[in-house]
Structures are given as C-alpha cells and as structure tokens.
Amino acid sequence: MSQSLDIAVIGATGTVGETLVQILEERDFPIANLHLLASSESAGHSVPFRGKNVRVREVDEFDFGKVQLVFFAAGPAVTLSFAPRATAAGCAIIDLSGALPAPHVVPEANAPVLKTLGKPVQVSSPSAAATALAVVLAPLKGLDIQRVNLTACLAVSSQGREAVTELARQTAELLNARPLEPRFFDRQMAFNLLAQVGKPDADGHGVLEKRLVSELRELLAAPLLKISVTCIQAPVFFGDSYSVSLQTAAEVDLAAVNATLEAAQGIELVETGDYPTAVGDAVGQDVVYVGRVRGGVDDPCELNLWLTADNVRKGAALNAVQLAELLIKDLL
Amino acid sequence: MSQSLDIAVIGATGTVGETLVQILEERDFPIANLHLLASSESAGHSVPFRGKNVRVREVDEFDFGKVQLVFFAAGPAVTLSFAPRATAAGCAIIDLSGALPAPHVVPEANAPVLKTLGKPVQVSSPSAAATALAVVLAPLKGLDIQRVNLTACLAVSSQGREAVTELARQTAELLNARPLEPRFFDRQMAFNLLAQVGKPDADGHGVLEKRLVSELRELLAAPLLKISVTCIQAPVFFGDSYSVSLQTAAEVDLAAVNATLEAAQGIELVETGDYPTAVGDAVGQDVVYVGRVRGGVDDPCELNLWLTADNVRKGAALNAVQLAELLIKDLL
Numbered sequence: 001m002s003q004s005l006d007i008a009v010i011g012a013t014g015t016v017g018e019t020l021v022q023i024l025e026e027r028d029f030p031i032a033n034l035h036l037l038a039s040s041e042s043a044g045h046s047v048p049f050r051g052k053n054v055r056v057r058e059v060d061e062f063d064f065g066k067v068q069l070v071f072f073a074a075g076p077a078v079t080l081s082f083a084p085r086a087t088a089a090g091c092a093i094i095d096l097s098g099a100l101p102a103p104h105v106v107p108e109a110n111a112p113v114l115k116t117l118g119k120p121v122q123v124s125s126p127s128a129a130a131t132a133l134a135v136v137l138a139p140l141k142g143l144d145i146q147r148v149n150l151t152a153c154l155a156v157s158s159q160g161r162e163a164v165t166e167l168a169r170q171t172a173e174l175l176n177a178r179p180l181e182p183r184f185f186d187r188q189m190a191f192n193l194l195a196q197v198g199k200p201d202a203d204g205h206g207v208l209e210k211r212l213v214s215e216l217r218e219l220l221a222a223p224l225l226k227i228s229v230t231c232i233q234a235p236v237f238f239g240d241s242y243s244v245s246l247q248t249a250a251e252v253d254l255a256a257v258n259a260t261l262e263a264a265q266g267i268e269l270v271e272t273g274d275y276p277t278a279v280g281d282a283v284g285q286d287v288v289y290v291g292r293v294r295g296g297v298d299d300p301c302e303l304n305l306w307l308t309a310d311n312v313r314k315g316a317a318l319n320a321v322q323l324a325e326l327l328i329k330d331l332l
Numbered sequence: 333m334s335q336s337l338d339i340a341v342i343g344a345t346g347t348v349g350e351t352l353v354q355i356l357e358e359r360d361f362p363i364a365n366l367h368l369l370a371s372s373e374s375a376g377h378s379v380p381f382r383g384k385n386v387r388v389r390e391v392d393e394f395d396f397g398k399v400q401l402v403f404f405a406a407g408p409a410v411t412l413s414f415a416p417r418a419t420a421a422g423c424a425i426i427d428l429s430g431a432l433p434a435p436h437v438v439p440e441a442n443a444p445v446l447k448t449l450g451k452p453v454q455v456s457s458p459s460a461a462a463t464a465l466a467v468v469l470a471p472l473k474g475l476d477i478q479r480v481n482l483t484a485c486l487a488v489s490s491q492g493r494e495a496v497t498e499l500a501r502q503t504a505e506l507l508n509a510r511p512l513e514p515r516f517f518d519r520q521m522a523f524n525l526l527a528q529v530g531k532p533d534a535d536g537h538g539v540l541e542k543r544l545v546s547e548l549r550e551l552l553a554a555p556l557l558k559i560s561v562t563c564i565q566a567p568v569f570f571g572d573s574y575s576v577s578l579q580t581a582a583e584v585d586l587a588a589v590n591a592t593l594e595a596a597q598g599i600e601l602v603e604t605g606d607y608p609t610a611v612g613d614a615v616g617q618d619v620v621y622v623g624r625v626r627g628g629v630d631d632p633c634e635l636n637l638w639l640t641a642d643n644v645r646k647g648a649a650l651n652a653v654q655l656a657e658l659l660i661k662d663l664l
C-alpha cells in the first residue's frame with residue numbers, strides 16, 4: 001500500500017482552496033496525485049504546487065474513483081451536488097462548506113471525535129468563527145462557562161474573492177470622490193460596518209449566527225451553553241476579530257487563565273496591556289491570537305477576551321489540513 | 333432682562349465644537365453674543381455663524397464675565413484649567429470633556445436631574461457611547477435589565493480631527509501600495525480593527541470603558557447594573573456602532589419592545605430584517621438608530637440590538653445643546 005494519498009480539492013481556485021493547496025505543500029502532506037477542481041469558469045487555469053503548475057479541471061467531469069480524500073471548499077451547493085458521488089466512490093470527505101450533516105471537528109478542541117467516525121469518513125471543518133472560538137474556549141472549560149457573549153467582526157474575505165475585490169473598489173471610489181455604486185454588498189462597505197452577514201431568518205438571526213451557536217456547542221460538547229452572538233461585516237480584507245465576554249460559575253482567576261492560554265495548543269497569547277489585530281498579527285499565521293485578557297469592571301465572574309485569527313487559513317484551510325493529518329493513518 | 337444669552341464655546345474649531353456651533357444656529361438657540369475660543373493655534377481663524385464669520389480667540393485671554401453659559405469642548409485638561417475661572421464669574425457650564433465631577437445628563441434618559449442642580453449650574457454631557465446607550469435603554473427599563481453586554485465600535489472621529497486625517501492618509505498609502513507609517517494611531521488603522529481605545533489601566537480596562545460603565549449606571553439610575561464593555565476602534569470616519577446584548581429578569585416580549593422603541597424620543601427604529609449603519613443612516617442625524625431587534629437564539633431572557641449614532645452630533649454636540657435648551661429658563 002502506498003504511503004501517499006490521491007487527493008481532490010474542489011474549489012481550488014477560491015480564497016480557501018488556494019490556501020489549502022499552499023498548506024498541503026507547506027506541511028508536506030503525503031500526496032501522490034493532487035486533483036484541483038472548480039467550475040467551468042476556471043477550468044484550464046493552473047495553480048502552483050511543489051514547483052509545478054497543476055491544471056484545474058471541471059468538477060462535473062471528475063472521476064472520484066481516482067482519489068481517497070476530497071476537500072469540499074466550493075460552497076454548500078457544490079458539496080450537496082458532488083458529495084454523494086464522492087461517497088459512492090468510497091472517498092473520505094472533509095467538508096468546509098457546512099453543508100453536510102457530518103460531525104464538526106477542531107483538533108485543538110475535540111479531536112477524539114475523529115475516532116468515532118464510520119467509513120467512508122465524513123467530517124466538517126466548522127465556520128471560521130466557531131473554529132477560532134473553540135480553539136480558545138476548549139482549554140478554558142475548567143472555568144465552568146455559563147454564557148458566551150460574542151460580537152464577531154468578520155473580514156470581507158469570509159465571503160470569498162468577490163467581496164475582497166468589492167471592498168478595494170469601493171474604497172478607491174470614495175477616496176477619489178467618485179459616486180459609490182455598491183455591487184457585491186448591498187450598501188457602502190468601505191469605512192462602514194454592516195450589522196448583518198447574509199439574509200436573516202424570520203426571527204432576525206443570520207444563518208451564520210445560528211450555525212455558530214450550534215457548532216460551538218458541539219465543539220465544546222456543551223449542548224446547553226448559552227451563547228449570544230452578533231456577526232458583523234467589517235471593512236477588513238483578511239482576518240476576523242472577536243470581542244468575547246464570558247460569564248462563569250465561579251470567580252475568574254486571571255493568572256490561571258493566562259497560564260492555561262499560554263500552555264494551550266494553537267494559541268498565541270499577547271501580553272497584558274497590548275492586543276493583537278487581524279492585519280498586524282493574525283493574517284498568515286497558524287494560531288488564534290488572544291489579547292485583552294481581563295475580568296469585569298466589577299463582576300468577578302466575568303472574563304473578557306479579544307481574539308483575532310486568519311479566517312481563511314486558521315479558520316478554514318489549516319483546520320481542514322489538520323483534520324486530514326489526523327485521519328491519514330486510517331486512510332492510507 | 334434679555335431673552336438671549338451670551339455664550340462661549342471652548343474648542344470651537346474642533347470636531348465637536350464646530351458641530352455645536354452649527355446646531356446652535358440650526359435650532360435657533362437664543363444667543364446674543366457668541367464667543368468662540370480655542371488655543372493660540374487657531375486664534376484668528378473664523379467660524380461661520382448666522383451668515384457671519386465669528387473670529388476665534390484664545391481661551392487664555394477670555395473674560396468669562398462676558399457670558400452666562402460656557403460649553404467646554406476642548407478636552408479634559410482645558411476644562412480643568414478654565415472651569416474654575418468660569419465658575420468664579422458665575423457662568424453655567426456644560427462640559428463635554430468628562431473632566432468635571434458634575435452630574436451626567438441625557439435629556440431622553442434623566443432630564444429631571446437638571447432640576448436638582450445648584451447654582452451656578454454645572455452639568456456633564458456624557459461620552460458618546462453612554463449617551464447613545466442611555467437614549468435606547470432608558471425606555472426599556474421595564475424589561476428589568478440584569479446585564480448589558482456591549483461591544484462599542486467607535487469611529488476615528490471620536491478621537492478628534494487628527495484621527496480622521498490619519499485614517500484617510502493610511503488608507504491612501506495602502507491603496508497606492510506605499511509603505512505604511514502610522515502616526516496618530518500606533519499601528520495600521522486602515523482596513524483593521526484596534527481592540528483598545530487609549531491606554532489601559534493595570535487591570536486592562538480602558539479609561540473610556542470604565543467611564544462608560546459609571547456614566548451608564550448614573551444615566552439609568554441603576555447603580556448595580558452589570559455591564560461588560562469592550563470599546564474598539566473601527567476604520568470608520570464618523571458614526572459609532574454598538575452591538576448590544578441584554579439579559580433580562582423576565583422573558584422578552586419583542587412586540588412590546590418594538591412598540592416601546594417606536595414611541596420613544598430620540599430613536600429611529602429600523603424595520604426587522606434591515607439594519608442601520610453608521611455611514612448610511614446615523615451620520616448627520618439627531619437620533620440613535622436601532623435595528624436587528626431580536627431575542628436570543630434560544631434564550632427567552634435575551635434581547636439583542638444594533639445601534640448606530642453620529643458620535644459627534646447625537647453623541648456630543650446635540651446632547652449638549654439639548655441640555656442648554658432645558659436649562660435656559662433658569663439662565664435667562
């Protein structure tokens with residue numbers, strides 16, 4: 001049996017897919033053949049991998065029998081269309097689109113779940129927000145967290161390539177005093193904050209907000225955890241920022257919290273008095289940055305944190321590759 | 333006795349001061365003589381008022397005996413230096429700098445406090461964040477709010493003129509792919525979020541965060557209200573945005589909340605499904621915009637709100653003028 005896998009990445013030309021391919025190379029993932037797939041629009045383009053240009057092909061025409069592992073990074077509709085074919089061909093699936101009813105796993109939070117999966121393996125890499133939060137909150141479970149109050153300030157890249165282009169275009173128009181014509185976003189995104197990401201449901205919650213609540217409860221194995229969340233769209237290209245206020249059952253010992261975070265995997269703790277930013281710290285990095293670790297102004301059972309993480313890398317592509325690394329022994 | 337007042341505005345060339353002078357004119361405030369004061373730097377400049385250019389003078393040389401009312405809008409140090417002279421001359425003071433130990437008042441929240449003031453009157457217009465929050469939370473007191481969880485996303489103009497110039501300069505540098513040289517802010521502000529406004533204290537709290545907690549408790553006459561707050565600096569020129577999650581003693585009736593907010597003074601409620609933004613709605617307006625009124629994902633005792641307000645106008649200058657209007661009968 002070969003010590004390398006044949007792999008497909010669907011959505012290989014996208015924000016997440018391109019980074020995923022880079023990370024597979026950086027971490028020297030044992031790949032025999034890499035198949036890069038996308039829509040007809042970029043079929044024929046190529047993506048660099050290990051010093052060669054790998055041709056991108058159309059997913060419709062792909063024979064899933066050629067690979068043992070498929071990364072789905074092209075949106076929920078594409079996952080729903082092609083996952084049945086991949087499964088029928090016996091492929092393991094790591095889904096980044098949130099479309100499959102597969103367990104969500106973040107290695108730093110709930111890696112043991114991987115041992116419970118049936119065959120062929122299907123596992124979900126959660127939303128970037130749930131991933132970052134889980135990395136930081138899992139080691140803090142000893143605090144007996146009663147409630148998480150979260151404002152998630154998302155980078156435009158969390159909505160893909162077009163959103164990135166749109167923020168740049170709007171900013172340039174405004175700086176040049178030209179009239180603003182919103183396209184991808186339905187209003188001014190440059191120099192503004194949007195209070196909602198995607199269409200809300202009848203109760204006013206965004207899809208992503210509800211997804212975050214259920215994913216975070218699953219990742220922390222805390223099905224009754226109270227979570228209030230507002231996802232906002234910030235005029236930042238890459239890197240999410242999270243303002244987190246936790247309510248705990250017992251008084252918070254800040255020295256112990258700092259020691260726990262310092263020792264935890266996947267976290268970079270920024271010294272008290274300073275703080276991380278999306279652009280200055282998180283982008284391009286493999287860790288979630290944590291700063292502004294402080295209690296309440298006068299509530300001893302409150303812990304406040306400020307997190308920043310690369311939404312594309314740590315929040316998606318890297319987590320998916322970490323999952324693949326943990327699964328590889330079963331797949332070879 | 334004249335039906336008009338002689339008034340001084342200290343900091344008349346600043347972000348808040350200029351707007352204050354505009355609002356005095358717009359609202360036809362009964363002014364006999366208007367004295368505009370600033371530092372030696374802009375003494376000699378002039379500011380338009382009622383179709384004339386009013387010369388700006390140096391505050392050091394001002395005879396406070398000439399006026400009955402002084403607005404302090406030039407920072408805490410200037411208030412501390414000159415308030416004693418104004419008081420000695422019998423002037424009423426409306427302080428926008430937060431430096432005086434005078435009661436904080438937002439007319440929509442706690443106007444009756446004005447009747448309890450000694451002579452000469454001294455009153456504080458609170459921070460922009462406390463002002464906006466008080467306008468919205470005061471009518472919701474019937475909810476028996478147990479806790480306010482707030483992430484305040486502040487416009488750069490909340491730090492004055494220089495911060496506005498700096499965001500524009502940084503953005504242009506980045507769009508033109510020139511190396512970034514932060515000046516006013518200590519790091520990249522354009523396309524980024526800063527987790528802290530000003531230097532934190534030994535416990536990690538920002539001055540503004542502690543001020544907000546104490547001002548909001550005072551404005552709502554709720555000295556024990558639990559408030560968790562993080563103030564962040566957003567790459568927005570004008571207009572603050574507030575992500576607010578309230579915990580209440582009893583179950584939240586959303587229809588009743590909407591009706592209360594609809595009927596309240598100083599608020600514009602945005603229909604469910606839509607939301608206001610700083611730039612698109614709040615800037616230049618006299619109201620606090622409220623949107624995303626929704627419960628918890630599954631907590632019946634949770635109420636989430638998204639507020640936007642013009643930090644300079646509604647958060648400072650207009651509130652100060654509203655205070656003056658309520659005090660005028662006592663001053664004439």
Ligand SMILES: NC(=O)c1ccc[n+]([C@@H]2O[C@H](COP(=O)([O-])OP(=O)(O)OC[C@H]3O[C@@H](n4cnc5c(N)ncnc54)[C@H](OP(=O)(O)O)[C@@H]3O)[C@@H](O)[C@H]2O)c1
Pocket residue numbers: 010011012013014015016017037038039040041042043059073074075076078096097098126127128157158159160161162311312315316
């Ligand atoms: N961006 C993030 O921060 C982030 C974080 C976590 C999870 N995710 C999830 O990851 C997925 C990809 O997001 P993204 O940000 O990378 O989006 P993106 O930049 O817009 O890229 C979309 C990718 O999907 C491909 N695609 C689109 N329609 C297709 C079709 N009909 N058939 C085959 N391929 C198709 C595109 O290929 P073409 O070049 O042919 O158009 C492109 O490669 C989404 O499900 C997203 O929710 C994103």
Ligand SMILES: NC(=O)c1ccc[n+]([C@@H]2O[C@H](COP(=O)([O-])OP(=O)(O)OC[C@H]3O[C@@H](n4cnc5c(N)ncnc54)[C@H](OP(=O)(O)O)[C@@H]3O)[C@@H](O)[C@H]2O)c1
Pocket residue numbers: 342343344345346347348349369370371372373374375391405406407408410428429430458459460489490491492493494643644647648
């Ligand atoms: N901006 C807001 O959103 C906001 C909201 C609520 C409260 N406030 C408070 O309002 C005050 C003014 O803020 P701002 O944003 O308007 O600041 P700003 O734009 O920087 O303007 C500062 C003003 O103060 C004057 N000044 C500075 N040093 C002085 C001195 N030594 N003597 C006399 N005048 C002096 C300046 O005059 P020169 O032209 O001579 O320099 C200018 O008129 C601050 O206390 C601030 O905390 C601001």
